[in-house]
Amino acid sequence: AKVKILEEINKYKVNNVQVGGVNLLVGTATAKNTNVNVPTSYVTWDPYTTHNKQTLEQLGFKVGDKITVGFDWSISKNGTNDYVYGNFRVEFRGIKSDGTDNQYLGVIKNPAGTFSSSNTKGRVEATVALDSTTIKAHSLRFRIDNSVFNFKVSNLKIERGTTATGWS
Numbered sequence: 001a002k003v004k005i006l007e008e009i010n011k012y013k014v015n016n017v018q019v020g021g022v023n024l025l026v027g028t029a030t031a032k033n034t035n036v037n038v039p040t041s042y043v044t045w046d047p048y049t050t051h052n053k054q055t056l057e058q059l060g061f062k063v064g065d066k067i068t069v070g071f072d073w074s075i076s077k078n079g080t081n082d083y084v085y086g087n088f089r090v091e092f093r094g095i096k097s098d099g100t101d102n103q104y105l106g107v108i109k110n111p112a113g114t115f116s117s118s119n120t121k122g123r124v125e126a127t128v129a130l131d132s133t134t135i136k137a138h139s140l141r142f143r144i145d146n147s148v149f150n151f152k153v154s155n156l157k158i159e160r161g162t163t164a165t166g167w168s
Contacts, residue, residue, distance in 0.1 A: 021165050022160065023158065023167070024050055024056070024059065024159060024160075025050060025140060025156065025157070026048070026050065027047075027048055027049075028048055028156045028157060028167065031154035031155075032047040032152070033150055033151060033152035033153070034047075034150070034151055035078050035150050036144050037081065038086075038144065038145070038146065038147060038148070039146060039148050042145040044091075044104075044142065045142045045144065046093055046139050046140070048140050048156060049138055049140075050138045053101075053138040054138060055094055055136045055137060056130060056134070056136070056137050056138070057135045057136060061135055063130055063131055063132055063135055064129055065129070065130050066127055066129050066130070067127070067128060067130065067158055067159065067160060067161070068127040068158070068159055068164045069090060069108055069109075069125070069126050069156075069157070069158045070123070070125040070126075070156070070164035070165075070167075071123070071153050071154065071155055071156035071157070072121070072122070072154045072155045073088075073113060073121065073122055073124065073151065073153050074120060074154075075115055075147075075150060075151055076149060076150045076152070078148055078149045078150045081148050082148065083117070084146065084147055084148035084149070085116050085117070085149075086114075086144065086145045086146030087114040087115060087145055088113055088143060088144045088147075089108075089110035089111055090107070090110075090112045090126065091104055091105070091107050091142070092104075092105040092106050092108060092137035093137060093138070093140070093141040094136045095138070096133075096136070097133070097136075104141065105133050105136060105137050106133055109126040112126070112142075125164040127162050140156070140158065
């Protein structure tokens with residue numbers, strides 16, 4: 001079934017633009033949020049994984065294949081705490097070459113966003129080529145630096161190709 005899906009996807013390559021369409025992560029229909037309280041440090045947050053934590057390689061991807069991540073983000077007040085505005089990055093998480101799981105494997109976009117009183121929401125779209133490390137990813141990780149607020153992510157999608165498409 002995976003091979004048939006990949007054959008169908010490959011039919012739609014035009015001028016090096018690839019449109020995948022299939023969301024590789026599960027549970028993205030629900031917006032997720034986390035309270036952040038690290039004014040002088042960072043916190044990582046891993047809200048989404050592939051089905052049964054299959055690696056991208058297990059899903060049929062090869063080194064050099066491109067994937068695109070797209071999502072909306074917003075921040076809001078974390079209780080009565082004063083805002084502290086930092087930034088965030090998007091990273092791969094998965095299985096290291098030594099077999100240890102749930103490890104940082106590489107960055108997708110850094111910074112993905114910088115927060116301020118006038119920058120409290122946005123959309124991120126980034127395309128990366130998979131390498132021999134990131135092909136072992138099964139989860140998406142957010143690293144939020146030097147910030148105090150509630151961080152929310154919605155409409156998240158990771159898909160094959162170079163073009164972000166609407167959430168599905």
